[in-house]
Amino acid sequence: MKNKIIALALTFTTGALILAGCGSSASGASAGTSSSSGSKDAGTLNVFVWTEYVPQSVFDEFTKKTGIKVNVSTYSSNEDMLAKVKSETEGTYDIVQPSDYMVELMIGQDMLQKLDQTKLTNLSNIGESYLNPSYDPGNAYSVPYQGGVGAIAVNTAKVDLDIDSYDDLFDSALKNSLVVLDDYRAVIGMTARSMGYSMNETDTGKLSEISDKLMTLKDNVKLYDSDSPKSALIAGDCTAGFVWSAEIALAMEENPDIKVVYPSEGAYLFMDNWCVTKGAKNYDNAMTFINYMLDPDTAQMVSAEFPYLQPNQTAVEAMGSDYSDNEAKNPPAEAIAAGEYVQNLDPDVLSIYDDMWTKLKQ
Amino acid sequence: MTRAGKAKLMTGLGRFYTVLVYIFLFLPISVIVVNSMNATTSKPYLSWKGFTLSWYAKLWSNTELLSSFGNTMIIAIVSTLVSTAIGTLAAVGLYRYRFRGKDLINGLLYIPVVIPEIVFGISLLSMFAKMSIPRGMFTLILAHISFSVPFVVFNVRACLTNYDISVEEASMDLGANRVKTFFNVTFPMLMPGITGGALLAFTLSIDDVIISYFVNGQTKTYPLKVMESIKSGVSPDVNALSTLILLGTILFVILTQTNVLKKLVRKK
Amino acid sequence: MKKSKHEWKSNGLPALVTVGPVAVILVFLVVLPLMYVAVMSFCSIDSYYNVVYKFTLRNYAQLADPDYIHIYLQSILIALLTTVICVLVAYPFAYLIARTKSRNKNLLYMLVIIPFWTNSLIRIYGWRTFLGTNGWLNNALIKLHMISEPLDMLFNRGTTVLGMVYCLIPFMVLPLYSSFEKLDVNLLEASADLGATKLKTLKEIIIPLTADGIFSGCIMIFIPCLGYFFVSDILGGGNADVIGNLIERQFQSGNNWPLGSALSIILIIITLLLVKAYQKIGGSMESLAL
Numbered sequence: 008m009k010n011k012i013i014a015l016a017l018t019f020t021t022g023a024l025i026l027a028g029c030g031s032s033a034s035g036a037s038a039g040t041s042s043s044s045g046s047k048d049a050g051t052l053n054v055f056v057w058t059e060y061v062p063q064s065v066f067d068e069f070t071k072k073t074g075i076k077v078n079v080s081t082y083s084s085n086e087d088m089l090a091k092v093k094s095e096t097e098g099t100y101d102i103v104q105p106s107d108y109m110v111e112l113m114i115g116q117d118m119l120q121k122l123d124q125t126k127l128t129n130l131s132n133i134g135e136s137y138l139n140p141s142y143d144p145g146n147a148y149s150v151p152y153q154g155g156v157g158a159i160a161v162n163t164a165k166v167d168l169d170i171d172s173y174d175d176l177f178d179s180a181l182k183n184s185l186v187v188l189d190d191y192r193a194v195i196g197m198t199a200r201s202m203g204y205s206m207n208e209t210d211t212g213k214l215s216e217i218s219d220k221l222m223t224l225k226d227n228v229k230l231y232d233s234d235s236p237k238s239a240l241i242a243g244d245c246t247a248g249f250v251w252s253a254e255i256a257l258a259m260e261e262n263p264d265i266k267v268v269y270p271s272e273g274a275y276l277f278m279d280n281w282c283v284t285k286g287a288k289n290y291d292n293a294m295t296f297i298n299y300m301l302d303p304d305t306a307q308m309v310s311a312e313f314p315y316l317q318p319n320q321t322a323v324e325a326m327g328s329d330y331s332d333n334e335a336k337n338p339p340a341e342a343i344a345a346g347e348y349v350q351n352l353d354p355d356v357l358s359i360y361d362d363m364w365t366k367l368k369q
Numbered sequence: 370m371t372r373a374g375k376a377k378l379m380t381g382l383g384r385f386y387t388v389l390v391y392i393f394l395f396l397p398i399s400v401i402v403v404n405s406m407n408a409t410t411s412k413p414y415l416s417w418k419g420f421t422l423s424w425y426a427k428l429w430s431n432t433e434l435l436s437s438f439g440n441t442m443i444i445a446i447v448s449t450l451v452s453t454a455i456g457t458l459a460a461v462g463l464y465r466y467r468f469r470g471k472d473l474i475n476g477l478l479y480i481p482v483v484i485p486e487i488v489f490g491i492s493l494l495s496m497f498a499k500m501s502i503p504r505g506m507f508t509l510i511l512a513h514i515s516f517s518v519p520f521v522v523f524n525v526r527a528c529l530t531n532y533d534i535s536v537e538e539a540s541m542d543l544g545a546n547r548v549k550t551f552f553n554v555t556f557p558m559l560m561p562g563i564t565g566g567a568l569l570a571f572t573l574s575i576d577d578v579i580i581s582y583f584v585n586g587q588t589k590t591y592p593l594k595v596m597e598s599i600k601s602g603v604s605p606d607v608n609a610l611s612t613l614i615l616l617g618t619i620l621f622v623i624l625t626q627t628n629v630l631k632k633l634v635r636k637k
Numbered sequence: 638m639k640k641s642k643h644e645w646k647s648n649g650l651p652a653l654v655t656v657g658p659v660a661v662i663l664v665f666l667v668v669l670p671l672m673y674v675a676v677m678s679f680c681s682i683d684s685y686y687n688v689v690y691k692f693t694l695r696n697y698a699q700l701a702d703p704d705y706i707h708i709y710l711q712s713i714l715i716a717l718l719t720t721v722i723c724v725l726v727a728y729p730f731a732y733l734i735a736r737t738k739s740r741n742k743n744l745l746y747m748l749v750i751i752p753f754w755t756n757s758l759i760r761i762y763g764w765r766t767f768l769g770t771n772g773w774l775n776n777a778l779i780k781l782h783m784i785s786e787p788l789d790m791l792f793n794r795g796t797t798v799l800g801m802v803y804c805l806i807p808f809m810v811l812p813l814y815s816s817f818e819k820l821d822v823n824l825l826e827a828s829a830d831l832g833a834t835k836l837k838t839l840k841e842i843i844i845p846l847t848a849d850g851i852f853s854g855c856i857m858i859f860i861p862c863l864g865y866f867f868v869s870d871i872l873g874g875g876n877a878d879v880i881g882n883l884i885e886r887q888f889q890s891g892n893n894w895p896l897g898s899a900l901s902i903i904l905i906i907i908t909l910l911l912v913k914a915y916q917k918i919g920g921s922m923e924s925l926a927l
Contacts (some may be wrong), residue, residue: 053587080587081597086890093686093892094494095586096503129528183789189875191890230792231875234600237411244791245769261411354682358699361891366704368878369711383733387745394752397803398765400773401755403695404766415766455658462655474656477663480671482926483856485864485911488901491669491888495898499673515666518659547651576757578867579881580663583888595758599871603762611759618754637861 041135049074052292055092055100057279058083058234059254062312069299075292084190085109085235092118098286101293106277108349110149111142113282114144119148120253120283124293129301139317140278149280150226150297153315156338156346157193157275160186160236164264165246172271173201176218176249186239186248189231191364192349193275195221197249200272200347207350211359217364218235240265256335267335273345274338278318310336316343390481398615405608413602424605425613431606437594438610443504444590445574448513453567455514456521460562461555463522464529478519489516490583497584504586512584515572520573528562671905678899686892696899705883709903712879714793715869716862719801720855726802727809729855732843735817746814753807761800761871765791793875800868805861809854814922816850852920860908880904 054066058081066077082088085106092100105113113119124130124146132139133151143149161170168180176185176197187194196206198221206212230239236250237258255267281300283293299305306322314336317323323330331337352360408419426432463475483488493512497504536558540550556563578592585593598607678696681689699705734745752760767773775787790796820843826840844851857892864881880900887897916922 058597067386076758078587081600083600084890086892090889090892094498099503099587179850228876229874235413235602237706238415241413242415243787257412278769351598361893362699362704363704365886368875368882369702369708383729386729387733389863390726391748394749394806395834396767397760398752398755400763400766401759415769415771441742455662458655459659462652466647466652466655468652468656470660471656474663476815477667478659479665479922479925483860483908485860485881485904485908486675487864487866487884488671488904488908489667489903491884491897492674494888496666496670496675496892511666515662518662520926523923524657527923547770572754576753578758579864592758593758594754595762596867599758599762603759607759611755615751615755618751 049076050289051076051078052102052289052296053078053080053100053145054102054296054312055080055082055088056102056104057081060104060279060313060315062308064312065300065305065308068305068308069296070326072299073292073295074290076296077296086191089113092284098284100284101287101289102296103282103284104152104279105149106279106349107140107142108351110280110282112351114143114148118285120285120287120290121147122150122283122297123294127134127298127301129298129303132301132303132306132319132321134318134320134323136364143280149282150301151318152279152281152300153253153309153313153317154276154278155315156269156342156344157188157197157249157277158252158255158338159268159270160240160248160250160255160258161245161268162240162243162262165243170247170268173197173249173274174270174272176227176247177201177223179226181247183242184225184246185224185227186236186245186250187224187228188234188236188250189233191360193233194224194249194367195360195363196275196347196349198224200270200275203211203272206275206347207352209352209356214356214359214363218366221367230366237261251315252335253313254340256314256333259335268332269338269342273347274342276343276346276348278316279350287316325356385510402612402615404603405605405612407566407605407608410607412604414604416614424609428609428613429490433589434591434607436612437589438591439507440509440588441575441591443515444509444513445571448510448517448574449571450615451510452517452570453521453563456518456566456570456619457525457559459518459555460522460525460529461551461559464526464532465534469551478522481516481519482523486516486577490580493580494583504584507589508584508586509581509588509590512580513577516577516580517570520569524566524569525559525562527565528559530553532558563580620623665747674898674901677895678902680895680898682893682895688894694897699896699898700903708878708883709880709907711794712863712881713876713907715798715801715879716859718798719805719862720858722798722802723806723809723858724851724855727806727813728847728851731810731813732817735814736820749807749810749814757804758867758871761804761868764796764800764803764872768796791872792876794873794877797869797873797877801862801865802874804868805858805867808857809851812850812854812857813847816847820846849919849921851916851917851923853924856911856915856920857925860911863904863907880907 026289043101047160050076051351054077058077060078061149063079066079069075070077080091080100082091085108088103088105089109089112092103101115110119124249127150130146132148136156137151141143141149159170159176159360164353166181166184168175168178170176175181184297187197192206195217199208199213199217201341202217202220208214208217227247232237232239235254236245236248240248240250240254240258252267257264283290283297287293296339300309301319303319303321303325306317306319307325310317310326310330311324314330314333316336316338317326317330404414405424406420406422407414407417408421408423409416410418421487463471490512493515494504497508502508515601537550537554540554541547545553576592578591578596581593582596587595595603595607598604677688679692679694681691681693681695683689734742734749737745739745765772769775770787770791772791774790775784777891778784779787793918824842824846825838828842829835833841863879864884866879866881866885868878869875869877869882880903884897884904885894886902891897912922
């Protein structure tokens with residue numbers, strides 16, 4: 008009996024090895040064609056990006072153009088990214104994609120390298136208003152990729168309630184029907200906004216109130232998902248949610264009953280950026296990549312698959328009304344003006360946030 | 370109801386219950402297989418859009434998925450070989466020799482067996498990080514070896530309890546040295562334990578999620594690639610690969626169980 | 638003179654060669670990492686999430702908070718439910734297939750193992766596809782006019798327990814199968830001859846003889862259950878966190894390794910208590926590894 012199992016395992020292994028051999032030879036073949044189009048072995052690039060944010064076709068196109076092999080890893084939140092980058096040896100990842108406040112934190116922690124702006128010839132494509140942000144003056148360490156809003160998605164066919172604010176998400180009519188981001192700054196910040204407070208509240212009295220209100224959200228939340236919240240909306244498992252704006256845009260394409268709502272209190276805003284880590288092993292390839300990402304054609308490829316707020320002005324003009332008229336892809340100016348970005352906070356304050364989050368998720 | 374009737378009812382109920390449990394075990398499998406033939410092209414790949422086998426073709430161009438499977442195989446084979454070797458030696462040594470620290474080592478062997486995988490995973494991560502060992506294939510293999518070795522030791526040890534050492538002594542009396550005795554006498558007698566332990570080590574390694582999750586660095590193993598796919602919606606080519614692996618397993622079970630192979634060989 | 642069953646030799650070199658490698662692995666990959674985790678549990682972090690090596694009890698103080706205790710209890714509840722369900726489902730099943738007189742007994746045994754040769758994550762995801770609002774079960778039930786609105790089955794504690802049971806039930810089936818195989822038919826016949834009803838035979842003979850199969854299965858289900866964060870992530874949707882989720886969060890997005898270490902120590906303590914209890918009932922440690 009045992010011998011038969013061993014025979015099974017051995018033959019299975021042999022078959023698997025053949026399979027693996029096919030896999031590596033396939034990747035070898037594709038690398039072969041790309042390096043023949045390039046000149047010599049152009050090296051590799053280790054990229055660490057948000058899930059559901061950069062199309063694979065963009066990486067494939069880059070490899071085809073330059074011969075550089077791209078290793079892609081993904082994360083679901085800024086904090087996840089920070090944890091991995093800190094715990095890995097320096098330079099494990101060449102490129103990361105932090106949001107606004109995370110760029111500031113990483114600069115302060117000496118985790119980023121200055122960008123060689125002479126290599127970023129495509130930088131002029133970025134709209135003026137997106138350059139020189141407060142978290143990174145002069146774009147010394149970062150260039151914008153895409154941004155957006157933590158907006159509200161509503162399946163109007165399934166939800167009777169008229170939702171127009173974050174506060175409405177706490178209504179008991181939405182019991183066990185929401186999908187929200189698995190991101191403590193976003194959700195706690197959203198709760199704070201619903202009460203008229205700041206997303207970056209530090210006052211302990213107000214935080215206590217926010218905590219109480221946050222607990223009332225518990226019954227309404229069915230799913231925490233930062234990776235692909237559109238799945239739950241499209242599949243009908245959740246009928247409303249507090250999710251990334253492009254996820255809503257994509258959900259709307261699959262199900263026209265789903266609508267986007269920008270909260271009256273002012274929404275959670277974010278802008279994600281390309282940065283190069285300290286000790287990155289492939290700095291030159293990283294600069295080539297970032298410049299490639301700033302190209303308007305690349306930007307259009309990105310918007311086609313993950314339509315967030317696009318800072319690449321040239322690309323926006325090329326995309327026309329398809330992008331600019333779509334409220335989910337291109338958040339209205341009033342929503343942006345009323346919104347608020349996440350800021351870094353003291354660890355003592357953050358531990359209060361952390362406790363709130365643990366309490367919510369039990 | 371007659372005695373015979375009652376017995377028949379019990380047998381019938383028993384059969385029914387067994388079938389129910391098998392259905393429970395195979396339900397997700399059927400979902401995987403059916404979805405591998407789903408003609409859907411858009412995320413999250415959940416609704417049924419028609420029947421197609423094209424994903425089995427598209428699978429071969431998904432180099433990341435295939436190489437992750439290759440990684441898993443390499444890690445499993447290497448870690449199984451190493452842990453079987455180390456574990457067998459250790460089992461024999463612990464059984465035969467008396468030395469200081471023996472009880473301690475015996476006790477320590479239980480830790481990887483009993484401890485929750487997540488604790489094991491984070492402790493390895495912490496140590497690798499502190500010692501600035503870059504995480505990747507190397508750390509994965511080390512981790513897999515460390516959780517497999519105790520299982521090998523215990524399996525081999527189970528064989529040793531019935532072991533008659535006089536055979537070894539006879540061998541040495543006849544002129545074989547210790548090493549030769551080990552390979553020609555001891556080793557074959559321990560085979561069932563060794564293969565049992567090796568099989569267990571291999572199985573634990575190919576499906577390891579939690580420990581690999583913490584010590585993999587950038588290296589993708591097959592379970593971790595599946596975990597990544599789940600986050601964005603599992604595309605049918607992942608299902609296709611799983612189905613192929615499953616078919617391979619079933620094929621060999623059939624071959625070994627129903628003597629088909631033997632008949633084929635006999636015919637020649 | 639009859640030779641004793643085994644002779645002890647206290648040679649240094651053979652001992653070193655055979656046991657040396659495993660000792661190295663145990664020390665460097667098991668003991669030292671765990672000791673480091675224990676040390677970290679008494680540390681804290683600074684504003685840049687770096688570990689500060691100064692003795693403090695703040696992590697343990699934080700973890701004694703009622704909210705955390707609630708999660709420990711929830712984890713234990715989920716683990717307990719999973720274990721009990723596994724025993725109830727696996728016991729008759731293992732008995733039936735172990736004692737079947739069918740010619741296909743080996744095949745039946747393999748049919749139990751085959752599903753577990755498929756990746757566990759994708760099987761858990763299969764449950765998500767099956768139980769979703771637009772999933773197979775709901776669509777089938779609606780088509781058959783058995784329900785008018787889809788049932789809400791996903792992303793709660795119940796589905797998490799289902800997922801845990803599904804993942805861990807082989808750890809109950811396989812030991813019980815061995816126990817049942819070793820069961821001497823003569824004992825059962827003797828019991829029946831002496832006038833015992835089937836129920837009494839079950840209670841007085843079968844269960845005690847298979848007890849160590851049950852106990853080792855329970856330990857091998859309960860303990861992993863506390864740490865299986867991916868099941869509660871995929872099927873629980875974040876609503877049914879177990880201790881494993883807490884630890885994972887602190888080592889990932891929480892960026893607080895000392896707190897995560899303290900949580901791990903607490904989990905280790907719970908594990909040790911369970912193992913002690915298991916040993917007290919008479920469980921054998923060796924059977925856990927086979």
